[in-house]
Amino acid sequence: MRALARPLLSMIFVVQGANSIRNPEPLVPKAQPVTDRLVPMVKKVAPPQLGDRIPETTVNLVRLNGAVQVLGGLALATGKGRRLGAAVLATTLVPVTVAGHPFWQVKDKETRAVQRIQFMKNLGLLGGLLLAAVDTEGQPGLAWRASHGAKAAKRETKRGAKAAKREAKQFAHEAKQAAKLAKAELHIG
Structure with a gap:
């Protein structure tokens, strides 16, 4: 049209x-x-x-x-x-x-x-x-893409930070478990 x-x-x-x-x-x-x-x-x-x-x-x-x-x-x-x-x-x-x-x-x-x-x-x-x-012919305009791109970047940064925090917590937990296991082996041996 x-x-x-x-x-x-x-x-x-x-x-x-x-x-x-x-x-x-x-x-x-x-x-x-x-x-x-x-x-x-x-x-x-x-x-x-x-x-x-x-x-x-x-x-x-x-x-x-x-x-x-x-x-x-x-x-x-x-x-x-x-x-x-x-x-x-x-x-x-x-x-x-x-x-x-x-x-x-x-x-x-x-x-x-x-x-x-x-x-x-x-x-x-x-x-x-x-x-x-x-008329953007059904495509998002530049202003919309810029504002939504910034929001998406912020959202992805938060997700990345949460994932990093989870992984650090998991790593700390595993390190603690490994330390307990090593301590227990020292006492046994």
Whole structure:
């Protein structure tokens, strides 16, 4: 099921991302208010070597977002880096949704309804991406394996210590018995 679901989920991102790279201009007016607020915040928190590489123009930001969506979509679809790809797509979807479907700003009732549906569709995609980002395909995740590995090691150490204690006690008992037997033989002989 995953082999079918991942490409289906990623298809919109690959197609729309490619369109954004080839023809970003129609998206610029909606993206501009979001990029104007988001870019300064990102530059403020990003390390200087990364912050200096963030494009200044909205056209280039739209293209960059498109490229990220294509790469994330391909990673998700192919299964190579699927969890990272899904997480990256989820991250890009949030500003795209806010910029593309701000239904709360629309006055016309019909247009507002359409934008609300598109907004909710994107929330559904976001939910699917979040599931894909945490999907370990039925195998324990790294965090689970690390914590359970530590518990297993602790348990095995306790077992080993108990076994060593038992063996030492048994050895001491046998040594005591041997000493008694040797003492008894000395008295007899």
